Amino acid sequence: MRIAIVADVHVGNHRKLGGPMVNGVNQRAHYALTSLAGALGAAEGTDCETFWVAGDLLDSANPSPAILARTQATLQMATMPVHLLAGNHEQVSTSAGHHSLAPLAPVVEKIWDEPDFFEGVAVFPFSPTGTSLARAFPHLDDMVKGGEVRGIIGHFGIRSPESPPWAHQSATAVDVSSVEHPYHHCLAPGLPQHFLHCFAGDWHRHKRHQLPRGDAVQVGALVPTGWSDLSSRLDATDLYGSLIVWDTETGEWSRKVIPGPRFFTVPSLSDVEHWLKSEAPTSPYGYGFFRIRCDPQSFQTLSKQAKDFENSYMDDPHSFQGNLGGILVEIEPPPAAHLQNLAQDVRAADNLNGALESYVIRTAFAGEPDKKEVVERSRYFLREAGSEAG
Numbered sequence: 001m002r003i004a005i006v007a008d009v010h011v012g013n014h015r016k017l018g019g020p021m022v023n024g025v026n027q028r029a030h031y032a033l034t035s036l037a038g039a040l041g042a043a044e045g046t047d048c049e050t051f052w053v054a055g056d057l058l059d060s061a062n063p064s065p066a067i068l069a070r071t072q073a074t075l076q077m078a079t080m081p082v083h084l085l086a087g088n089h090e091q092v093s094t095s096a097g098h099h100s101l102a103p104l105a106p107v108v109e110k111i112w113d114e115p116d117f118f119e120g121v122a123v124f125p126f127s128p129t130g131t132s133l134a135r136a137f138p139h140l141d142d143m144v145k146g147g148e149v150r151g152i153i154g155h156f157g158i159r160s161p162e163s164p165p166w167a168h169q170s171a172t173a174v175d176v177s178s179v180e181h182p183y184h185h186c187l188a189p190g191l192p193q194h195f196l197h198c199f200a201g202d203w204h205r206h207k208r209h210q211l212p213r214g215d216a217v218q219v220g221a222l223v224p225t226g227w228s229d230l231s232s233r234l235d236a237t238d239l240y241g242s243l244i245v246w247d248t249e250t251g252e253w254s255r256k257v258i259p260g261p262r263f264f265t266v267p268s269l270s271d272v273e274h275w276l277k278s279e280a281p282t283s284p285y286g287y288g289f290f291r292i293r294c295d296p297q298s299f300q301t302l303s304k305q306a307k308d309f310e311n312s313y314m315d316d317p318h319s320f321q322g323n324l325g326g327i328l329v330e331i332e333p334p335p336a337a338h339l340q341n342l343a344q345d346v347r348a349a350d351n352l353n354g355a356l357e358s359y360v361i362r363t364a365f366a367g368e369p370d371k372k373e374v375v376e377r378s379r380y381f382l383r384e385a386g387s388e389a390g
Contacts, residue, residue: 034260054219088172223260293332360374
């Protein structure tokens with residue numbers, strides 16, 4: 001059986017650089033749905049028999065009716081059965097089955113919100129109660145040994161010794177060693193050399209962990225959500241946009257990159273223009289979202305220049321080779337030493353008013369507002385909040 005797998009589509013009306021809203025769906029949601037449609041089309045071209053979303057098709061536990069309707073319409077484009085795994089973004093509560101995917105049930109083959117098996121594949125959706133892979137499938141070793149299970153599709157982070165510190169504290173991640181555990185039987189003398197691949201959504205960057213008889217693969221987000229999912233203009237290796245095609249009989253799998261939104265940090269508007277005119281045609285990216293950071297004194301001027309640039313793009317997009325999603329101008333975060341000094345001043349204050357004044361006086365604000373007015377307005381809102389609480 002040939003299976004197509006994507007993960008973390010994050011369909012939703014993201015507010016930052018969301019773009020115009022049309023019939024309840026903004027531009028960023030439209031881009032996500034376009035990527036999903038592209039993945040469905042690409043899967044059809046590889047003769048896949050089923051299409052799986054390994055969690056977080058939706059970006060919210062409370063999607064709007066318009067988002068659900070457009071998502072339904074996109075899923076109905078599929079020419080093969082579609083399976084959806086519940087992900088953490090869709091989970092409403094810690095109760096099994098309490099998620100936002102239910103309205104999509106009429107247009108898909110199945111919504112998976114409990115661990116189970118499907119034609120030789122162990123299916124492990126997001127577990128709001130923290131159920132482990134071992135508890136969900138206590139006999140997985142024997143099933144792999146007997147050839148009954150060929151792999152895993154799930155929604156969890158795959159953690160390795162090289163993972164960053166935050167990954168080692170994640171309660172819903174799976175150690176790559178536990179994914180690897182079923183191979184212990186496979187490698188025993190005299191037993192058939194069964195294989196086991198694992199494909200998991202949740203963490204957004206694509207990564208392949210090579211194991212003795214197969215791979216544990218973090219699929220990677222089909223659609224990244226922002227600048228925490230940075231792409232590189234210089235490195236052609238795209239960590240996002242993954243479409244996995246897996247043949248469960250032969251064990252072979254491949255990855256194709258589907259164009260879609262990508263997020264970059266650049267030093268200037270000229271870099272945005274260069275990407276749109278020169279780099280985009282040869283890159284695997286779809287829509288470029290750019291962040292430019294500057295000092296407080298340059299913020300207003302650069303913001304206006306960015307808006308003018310966006311308007312010029314909208315007036316004549318065909319003069320560019322790439323697609324502009326939007327430009328975000330931000331004030332450069334202060335260095336760590338400044339933050340430490342600021343924290344010391346705030347801690348040294350005698351009361352809340354003193355701490356507030358220390359913070360405002362030493363903080364750089366866009367547009368250089370009257371800091372005394374900022375302090376007074378902040379005090380006013382604090383008093384209002386206190387009276388409401390009382």
